[in-house]
Amino acid sequence: MKLYSTNNKDLRVSFKDAVFNSLPADKGLYMPEHIPALPAEFIANLADYSLQEVAFTVANTLIGDDIPSADLHAIIDDAINFDAPVVPLGDAIAVLELFHGPSLAFKDFGARFMSRVMAYFSAKEDKPLDVLVATSGDTGGAVALGFLGVEGTRVTILYPKGKVSPIQELQLTTNGQNIRALQVDGTFDDCQALVKEAFNDGELNQLLRLTSANSINIARLIPQTFYYFHAYAQLLRRGIKEVVFSVPSGNFGNIGAGLLAYKMGLPVKQFIAATNVNDTVPRFLKNGKYEPKPSVQTYSNAMDVGNPSNWVRIMDLFDQDVSSLKAVVSSYTYTDEDTLKGIGELYKKYRYIACPHTAIAYLAAKAYKETHVGNFEAVFLSTAHACKFPDIFPQELASKIEIPEQVKELEGRESKVGSLKASFEDFKNYLKENN
Numbered sequence: 001m002k003l004y005s006t007n008n009k010d011l012r013v014s015f016k017d018a019v020f021n022s023l024p025a026d027k028g029l030y031m032p033e034h035i036p037a038l039p040a041e042f043i044a045n046l047a048d049y050s051l052q053e054v055a056f057t058v059a060n061t062l063i064g065d066d067i068p069s070a071d072l073h074a075i076i077d078d079a080i081n082f083d084a085p086v087v088p089l090g091d092a093i094a095v096l097e098l099f100h101g102p103s104l105a106f107k108d109f110g111a112r113f114m115s116r117v118m119a120y121f122s123a124k125e126d127k128p129l130d131v132l133v134a135t136s137g138d139t140g141g142a143v144a145l146g147f148l149g150v151e152g153t154r155v156t157i158l159y160p161k162g163k164v165s166p167i168q169e170l171q172l173t174t175n176g177q178n179i180r181a182l183q184v185d186g187t188f189d190d191c192q193a194l195v196k197e198a199f200n201d202g203e204l205n206q207l208l209r210l211t212s213a214n215s216i217n218i219a220r221l222i223p224q225t226f227y228y229f230h231a232y233a234q235l236l237r238r239g240i241k242e243v244v245f246s247v248p249s250g251n252f253g254n255i256g257a258g259l260l261a262y263k264m265g266l267p268v269k270q271f272i273a274a275t276n277v278n279d280t281v282p283r284f285l286k287n288g289k290y291e292p293k294p295s296v297q298t299y300s301n302a303m304d305v306g307n308p309s310n311w312v313r314i315m316d317l318f319d320q321d322v323s324s325l326k327a328v329v330s331s332y333t334y335t336d337e338d339t340l341k342g343i344g345e346l347y348k349k350y351r352y353i354a355c356p357h358t359a360i361a362y363l364a365a366k367a368y369k370e371t372h373v374g375n376f377e378a379v380f381l382s383t384a385h386a387c388k389f390p391d392i393f394p395q396e397l398a399s400k401i402e403i404p405e406q407v408k409e410l411e412g413r414e415s416k417v418g419s420l421k422a423s424f425e426d427f428k429n430y431l432k433e434n435n
């Protein structure tokens with residue numbers, strides 16, 4: 001597999017280089033030089049394959065010789081060790097549950113696959129790989145649990161003190177082993193600035209083999225295609241052939257992976273980008289002007305993104321042709337008030353409790369259904385378990401949220417966290433003294 005930069009199509013780097021750099025120096029994003037089509041026979045027979053088998057075929061088709069088959073099998077069987085079931089609710093609406101991994105969010109797919117790919121490419125190095133990550137909650141948990149115990153790697157997570165939910169904090173601070181958590185007296189932006197400065201620091205780069213677990217890393221995008229194929233396989237088993245996916249979107253990595261799957265041959269009728277009031281993409285699809293805005297805080301805070309970083313990838317997939325993009329991608333926007341109504345309606349109609357991000361995808365799926373006739377299933381993606389966002393539910397619903405095993409297990413563990421002022425000097429000293 002060779003990749004170019006969306007800012008320079010003459011550039012070519014290997015998969016390994018794209019994984020360790022995350023971003024090309026020209027600030028574009030890495031994209032495969034060509035998108036391979038899957039054999040029509042594979043698509044037609046998807047119902048016969050398990051999630052791991054689907055994942056292997058898709059990854060192998062994309063990555064090619066850069067990881068030999070036997071090694072890729074091992075990486076996938078280790079990384080993708082939890083299911084992604086499609087749960088039919090009724091009214092030709094179903095939910096694709098992506099929260100059965102260790103951090104209870106879909107980011108587990110990307111983080112677990114990326115960690116093992118990085119460890120695979122690091123096998124001959126003598127220094128450990130130092131992963132630095134700033135998080136406002138969900139990314140950090142997925143990265144921490146994704147890298148936990150992965151040999152030859154060490155993860156340092158910075159999060160804003162007092163600004164993550166109790167379960168998110170447990171996921172960050174109870175790991176031990178190769179995972180270190182630091183709470184920063186400041187905001188998420190402060191955490192991000194510290195990490196950025198570390199990557200630019202000559203002395204730290206001499207001392208440590210630094211890398212980011214950036215959400216735009218190509219090794220996080222690839223595994224997010226797997227569950228679209230797997231969802232379609234499950235629909236085929238129920239005799240359903242037409243599907244619309246509604247994707248709760250922030251940085252547009254998740255829906256970007258869906259569109260990559262589509263370009264590889266997955267027959268999807270329509271993708272729906274469901275956003276909160278951070279609506280840069282829905283506005284663009286309406287008026288053709290891409291005008292990023294500063295992000296606004298909402299209940300669905302993992303989607304509070306004013307300038308979605310994966311959007312350039314999606315435009316690249318469609319060769320900048322907005323009309324062919326609009327033929328496949330619709331979008332809907334919802335407020336916090338709508339979100340609460342969506343949560344209430346899902347429970348009332350289907351006895352289903354969804355997280356705020358998921359509720360937005362449900363509302364968009366329903367809106368699309370109401371305005372389009374046809375014999376299709378509308379599948380909305382559930383990106384996180386409701387228990388990660390306890391504060392936004394009314395009491396009577398909050399008490400009904402089941403606490404998954406993953407959380408019960410964390411509650412019994414000892415929590416360990418370092419504290420830091422939002423000062424680069426302090427962060428640098430910490431990294432040097434704890435090497």
Ligand SMILES: *Cc1c(COP(=O)(O)O)cnc(C)c1O
Pocket residue numbers: 105106107138139248249250251252253254255302303357383384
């Ligand atoms: C990260 C995240 C999203 C947004 O996904 P993108 O790939 O950034 O569009 C949605 N929901 C949850 C729960 C998330 O953690």
